[in-house]
Amino acid sequence: MSFATASHLPTPQVVGILGGMGPAAGADFVRLFVQACTARMEALGIPVHDQAYPEHWLAQVPIPDRTAALHDTRPGAHQPADPMLQATGRLAALGARVVAIACNTAHAWHGILQQRFPQMLVLHGVQEVVADLSARGVRGVGLLATRGAYDAGLYQRELERARIDCFVPQDHEQEQLMQGIYDGVKAGNYPLARQRFEAVAIALHERYGVSTLIMGCTEIPLALSEQPRLQGMALVNPSVVLASALAHHAYGATAPAF
Structure with missing residues (x-):
């Protein structure tokens, strides 16, 4: 040129x-x-x-x-x-x-x-993710996030406005996610992080039948990827x-x- x-x-x-x-x-x-x-x-x-x-x-x-x-x-x-x-x-x-x-x-x-x-x-960023999901016709998602994000309702509010059902992990599963984030990714222990994130992802998929999962913490995509155990699930990386x-x-x- x-x-x-x-x-x-x-x-x-x-x-x-x-x-x-x-x-x-x-x-x-x-x-x-x-x-x-x-x-x-x-x-x-x-x-x-x-x-x-x-x-x-x-x-x-x-x-x-x-x-x-x-x-x-x-x-x-x-x-x-x-x-x-x-x-x-x-x-x-x-x-x-x-x-x-x-x-x-x-x-x-x-x-x-x-x-x-x-x-x-x-x-x-949360609004951008929800707009993308809505444009693709997604009607239900599982949410992997921090306790802070869950408690503040950052994704839940925006998803509700878009009429997209949001399913969140149980308390002990939220603790697993926090372990994966802090003791895993932030501490450099990626195998631990991957195990914790995968376990919660599978639990949401089996309990609620959701096939779309939002990785609602920037640390989660660094350890969680399309593994054989996650076949049939679409992972949304907000980043x-x-x-x-x-x-x-x-x-x-x-x-x-x-």
């Missing part, structure tokens, strides 16, 4: 990724975003090359545990809102026009981020959906005009 042709290509928007929750999930989200950008360029007929990818910034900062904060709502250093706001401010200063939050449970603070930074579009939405906005989907 000539430089003259390249100069006439539309310039994609600068976008940001709020990560650090945990770091492995933030790094994986960047990989998914680059893949989504490649697919978006191919769909738009844009020649794929290094210079055609959008400027994107990852704010990989230490942010207090989101589930713990939802269970202890007293003000203090254990609350994640302030570091999330500070990191989003850095992304805004770098020119980001659209931001994705690389954590499901952190969407409990989506409203305060969007309110504080009205000049940017802060994508709502893939959100990365695709961010790529759409980067290449000219509807975004605020200022």
